[in-house]
Amino acid sequence: MEKVTTRDVVRKYNFKFTKSLGQNFLVDDTVLEDIVRGADVSKEDLVIEIGPGVGTLTRELLAKAKKVYAIELDSDLIPILQEELKDFDNFELIHKDALKVDFDEIIGEEKSVKVVANLPYYVTTPIIANLITKGYNFKSLTIMIQKEVAERIDAEPNNKDYGSLSILVQYYCDTKILRRVPPASFIPQPKVDSIVIRLDKLDKPRVQVRDKDLFFKVVRQSFNMRRKTLRNAVKSLGMLDSEEMEKAFKEAGIDPKRRGETLSLQEFANLTDSIYNVKNHNG
Structure with a gap:
């Protein structure tokens, strides 16, 4: 089967990027592969993808996962995704703002749920906070985010990056930086480097507190x-x-x-x- 690239799909539909939605689509296959491998997706897994873009990463996830729910806000991308991924019977598209989704409705009784996302920079922190603090039953969150935010999440005490975000995430999760991604890996190119980081949800918070x-x-x-x-x-x-x-x-x-x-x-x-x-x- 001929490989479908992000550039091909963008050209085919003459898609116009919306700056306010922070749209930067991945064009580097090695990064796609590293995200899927890093997320450790298998046929046991229900995968929730936030911000699928034109579906390039989604396609890779669909080949590996039991089912993929993709959550997309941009109305212009909905018909593209429906057309491009119509041959996959394990694909479901949700046209909604990820911050307004009740993930429990998607997860249901599923035992193994993994979130994978190339998150728009402007909603990175609210989405992470929402996912990890609401008690949703997912195993891991493998996300590509702005380098500075990933370094803050992964930081240890006595480091300039260490702050309340480090503590919020590490209270609920183990953190592991998987790889760095340069601006040239995207269209259009962002002004900053990105990082793929994996957050593995702990069975119980890292520290026990009275309040x-x-x-x-x-x-x-x-x-x-x-x-x-x-x-x-x-x-x-x-x-x-x-x-x-x-x-x-x-x-x-x-x-x-x-x-x-x-x-x-x-x-x-x-x-x-x-x-x-x-x-x-x-x-």
């Missing part, structure tokens, strides 16, 4: 005030007086003069639990 909302509140505040000490970050939450704060830091075994970017997930968990204990029991 998850408080944990993320402390994390966000510590990085919003990146140049400030932890004492100032916690003080700005307005939950504890000076004496209570001292008690919380002492109980957690953390120096209040440290900065948020030096704390591991476990240390943030310890600090949050100490704040929770002092606030609710006051000794």
Whole structure:
């Protein structure tokens, strides 16, 4: 069977890219292969693809997966995808904004669900946050995203890229950078490098905390005030007086003069639990 390329399909339908939708379509076959291999797709898997473009990656996934649901927002791409992929009986197209999809409706009783996507840069973080925090039953998320965002997701403490996004993702997932992708791999070419990263969902969060909302509140505040000490970050939450704060830091075994970017997930968990204990029991 003759190979269908992204450029061929774009030319065939005289497709016009929509800048506001962040459309950059992959034209490098080696990247396609690495994404499918990296996602470890098999006939056991239901695959959800977000932003299929003209269906080049979708075609590779359909050959390997039990079924592929592709979620596409752009109305101009719907007839192209319907035509190009009409011969696959394991393909289903959903014309919707991925941020408004109830993934439980797609997943149903499926045991092995994998998300694969070449995500538009402008919705990368909201889509990742939505997928990992809502408790959807998927095994992994293999995504191509802007290099800087991938490096933030994968970062460790005491690194300039380490921040609240690192902690949010690592709280729920193992992270692994699979490969770098240069701008020349796309049409039109983006101005930045991309990275393919795989997030494997943990059976339970990496750290256990008494109050998850408080944990993320402390994390966000510590990085919003990146140049400030932890004492100032916690003080700005307005939950504890000076004496209570001292008690919380002492109980957690953390120096209040440290900065948020030096704390591991476990240390943030310890600090949050100490704040929770002092606030609710006051000794």
